[in-house]
Amino acid sequence: MPKNRPGPTLADSRGRPRARRRPRWVPILLVLAVVGTAAWFGARFLIQSVVNPQCTIRAGGITETFDPDQTANAALVAALSIKREMPPRAATIALTTAFQESKIRNLRYGDRDSLGLFQQRPSQGWGTKEQILDPVHATNAFYDALEKYQGYETADITKIAQRVQKSGFPEAYRDHEGQGRVLASTLTGHSPAGLTCRLDAVRTSVTPQRVAADLSQQMGVTSVRPGESTLTVTAPDRTTAWAVAQWAVARAEIYGASTVSVGERVWDRAAGDEGWSAGPDGTTVTIHLG
Template sequence: MRSTRGRLTFAEEEPRRGPRWIARGLILTLVALVGLGAWFGGRNLFDSVMGPRCQATAAGNTVDFDPEQMSNAATITALALKRGLPARAATIALATAIQESKLRNIRYGDRDSVGLFQQRPSQGWGTVEQILDPEYSTNKFYDALVKVDDWENGTITVVAQEVQRSAYPEAYADHEQEGRILASALAGHSPRGFACRLDDPEREADVAMIGRLLDNEYSLKPTAGDGTLSVTAPNDQIAWSVASWSVAKAIDTGITGVTIGDRQWTRSRDSDAWTWQEAESPAPARQVLLHLT
């Protein structure tokens, strides 16, 4: 179409308006993307600040992970103690699992790698089903670790690489401090160094699961009481390890509180859940009381 009486027809307007509309569309798209990113960023920040979270503190340093990650960290640490290994073993295993899977029991990875330590069935670590069992995969890691010459004194990069054969061995060292803090708090070397802020449990505490996990990961058997389970530890350090482990496992088991000595952790989303409060009814020496209601 052509111009008529000084007015431009649609055919003549289109070339001029097109670039403007494209620019506006790009701007609107950019604004939408920025807004979406801000929403997700704000949600992640909210979850990290206000959502369920766990903290481990040792020597004045603190690390935090979500409850799922801390539950796996507790298993890794407990099995080191069960095997009579020093905290150094747990530090190496935790740093490795942080690097390999971010302490998540994932079902995917490079080639056929799966699980906390990204172990490969094709390399003889076990079946996929076995490796996806955190207790099995952790024990397989320790089986390989103790065969490394001078693993107790070697640098974490060298020792972890001997076990894992990673393409990026230097990355293990990046998580050594996190591993140390987690190992110290969860192994009982830093009493009151572990706590979680959690939602109320969705179901009743699973007594059978608690008993099975304590047996598998500590070789300890609880005694049932009135709304509690009592665990007797061989010494104060192991007692604090069991107490911290019980807090970490509360997300899985439904535990609502833990008492050790004159201190008690009570499940809550309040800030009080970050600390061990004074217990109304102290527990006997070397005993840990797990509250189920």
């Protein structure tokens, strides 16, 4: 039988190196780091998921926010006033009216047979249901009626809107003059760089030819050179250039525009709320799609 071996002496025990213990706070820090990272990514995702796309317009010391559908319709209304060579006041009246009637949405319903941006009624001679639901027809019909009243350029907006619309709530238009003014001033090009939009990433885009056709139909601008994925517009003056540029930003959700530039000033879809870059502007507008 093997002999029992003596255990370690006191001297042997003291001389043997002990394994170092990891400080208790190290795993705590690791857990906190993991939790913190997960929380940061979770908060970022949550913020991105709850912050809806919106457009902000600043002009004359007034700031208003709208969703992309509203600004797209508003840009069309303002553009048609430019095509018809009407003063910005006409766009203010039209946009004030549309905001009161539909919140500038092309509604397929309304009081009795009212429809569309201006809640026009087929039974009152504004056109067929299909025509009224065409924003171009509806807006031109409003401007046709507006031009029949001499002095509308200086008339009280509420009174002239009521004469055109014959609403059951005539004083309600007065509540939305601020929105009408800021939209008209910006979208007719009189408040440069006044509009910026925070939008989701581009999912689909239309052809430059489609944008050129809409620009011609809505604003009457035909000095356009379509490229493979860009559209270059040579405007006759700086005001028109900004009207074209802000029309493109306002309708960027429809067209899939990623950048719009006026000279060296650029609106970048990826920049979120940062707005237009600094730099000299001009009369050349470039719209990049996709």
